Amino acid sequence: DVKVTQSSRYLVKRTGEKVFLECVQDMDHENMFWYRQDPGLGLRLIYFSYDVKMKEKGDIPEGYSVSREKKERFSLILESASTNQTSMYLCATSAFVETQYFGPGTRLLVL
Amino acid sequence: AQSVTQLGSHVSVSEGALVLLRCNYSSSVPPYLFWYVQYPNQGLQLLLKYTTGATLVKGINGFEAEFKKSETSFHLTKPSAHMSDAAEYFCAVSDFGTGGFKTIFGAGTRLFVKA
Numbered sequence: 324d325v326k327v328t329q330s331s332r333y334l335v336k337r338t339g340e341k342v343f344l345e346c347v348q349d350m351d352h353e354n355m356f357w358y359r360q361d362p363g364l365g366l367r368l369i370y371f372s373y374d375v376k377m378k379e380k381g382d383i384p385e386g387y388s389v390s391r392e393k394k395e396r397f398s399l400i401l402e403s404a405s406t407n408q409t410s411m412y413l414c415a416t417s418a419f420v421e422t423q424y425f426g427p428g429t430r431l432l433v434l
Numbered sequence: 435a436q437s438v439t440q441l442g443s444h445v446s447v448s449e450g451a452l453v454l455l456r457c458n459y460s461s462s463v464p465p466y467l468f469w470y471v472q473y474p475n476q477g478l479q480l481l482l483k484y485t486t487g488a489t490l491v492k493g494i495n496g497f498e499a500e501f502k503k504s505e506t507s508f509h510l511t512k513p514s515a516h517m518s519d520a521a522e523y524f525c526a527v528s529d530f531g532t533g534g535f536k537t538i539f540g541a542g543t544r545l546f547v548k549a
């Protein structure tokens with residue numbers, strides 16, 4: 324079974340803090356994704372990566388950056404957290420265009 | 435450009451009744467279509483997918499969906515609802531565009547099952 328783990332299930336941060344969310348997968352998949360999930364909006368793609376050190380902007384990249392130094396690890400960085408970044412963050416991985424496998428999510432609250 | 439519309443943000447059925455969750459999509463090329471389910475406090479997991487071939491696709495937990503190209507639909511059904519089916523369901527479409535392959539998710543439909 325594919326396993327996708329996220330560093331935290333719940334996180335509380337203050338406005339202006341730098342926040343790191345980490346995602347690790349054990350299936351040697353090329354593609355990794357970061358989404359945010361908000362009620363009524365479904366999943367929105369923040370960034371994705373199709374190879375080590377490669378990254379592409381998704382639909383809502385503003386206020387976020389990513390890092391992929393190793394194939395199995397994809398990090399999402401909130402440079403200066405704001406209250407409108409309070410959300411559920413989901414990491415996913417896939418081999419090419421096939422099924423995406425999701426981690427359990429990180430629920431982030433920014434105060 | 436791709437888009438996915440799920441009709442109804444909330445659907446309520448009685449235990450044992452038919453489940454029908456609607457999904458319509460737009461895509462300029464033949465799409466890959468997916469249904470994912472999300473149980474409380476968990477990530478999404480695949481229910482079923484259509485890539486090519488047979489248009490009626492069977493998934494886990496008794497769910498199935500039919501790809502109807504003429505109607506641009508991929509509705510999810512289950513003949514008899516169970517309490518454990520209560521969850522949020524997401525329809526998704528993947529296709530190749532000018533920026534490579536891309537997946538778009540619908541807004542989700544929360545299914546409630548009444549005893």
